[in-house]
Amino acid sequence: MSTATLTTTQQFGTVRKQGAIGLAESVRKQSAERLNQVLVDTMTLRDLYKKHHWQVSGPDFYQLHLLFDKHFTEQSELVDTLAERIQALGGIALAMAADVAETTKIPRPPKDREHPTVQMERLLDAHRIILEEARAFAKQAGEAGDEGTNDLLISDVVRTNEAQAWFVNEHIVS
Numbered sequence: 001m002s003t004a005t006l007t008t009t010q011q012f013g014t015v016r017k018q019g020a021i022g023l024a025e026s027v028r029k030q031s032a033e034r035l036n037q038v039l040v041d042t043m044t045l046r047d048l049y050k051k052h053h054w055q056v057s058g059p060d061f062y063q064l065h066l067l068f069d070k071h072f073t074e075q076s077e078l079v080d081t082l083a084e085r086i087q088a089l090g091g092i093a094l095a096m097a098a099d100v101a102e103t104t105k106i107p108r109p110p111k112d113r114e115h116p117t118v119q120m121e122r123l124l125d126a127h128r129i130i131l132e133e134a135r136a137f138a139k140q141a142g143e144a145g146d147e148g149t150n151d152l153l154i155s156d157v158v159r160t161n162e163a164q165a166w167f168v169n170e171h172i173v174s
């Protein structure tokens with residue numbers, strides 16, 4: 001395949017014409033941009049769950065090992081839902097680790113193996129970051145008339161993150 005004659009088909013930050021869904025370009029562009037933030041933060045939390053699934057230790061090893069993997073799987077489903085919503089709006093979903101790393105708001109964890117309590121506090125911090133931005137973006141999307149994005153953020157992202165934060169929190173609150 002010759003690359004000389006091939007160019008990109010869409011520039012990042014733009015939205016394609018998508019007349020069929022009946023939302024203005026400006027609304028779709030704003031939703032795509034905000035959904036990309038939730039997407040990269042969700043990818044980071046997904047990976048944080050897998051890191052902790054592998055590295056957890058202590059008397060609760062078995063149940064935390066299983067719980068973290070369950071949450072990893074649920075976050076993976078959210079990643080696909082978010083990415084495909086961005087594409088449906090005419091945008092471009094961020095996909096690669098380097099792009100995720102430079103865009104996420106979730107602090108980078110050390111490569112070290114952390115104590116289970118620290119792991120869980122780190123997970124709860126990440127849930128809080130995602131929940132705060134998802135609620136704010138959902139409100140803005142609804143006000144702009146993008147109820148599909150509003151619904152995805154509330155019904156999928158907020159509800160899943162609230163439930164997961166509950167399960168993690170119950171392990172460290174006595």
Ligand SMILES: [Fe+2]
Nearest residue numbers: 053054065069
């Ligand atoms: Fe595993």
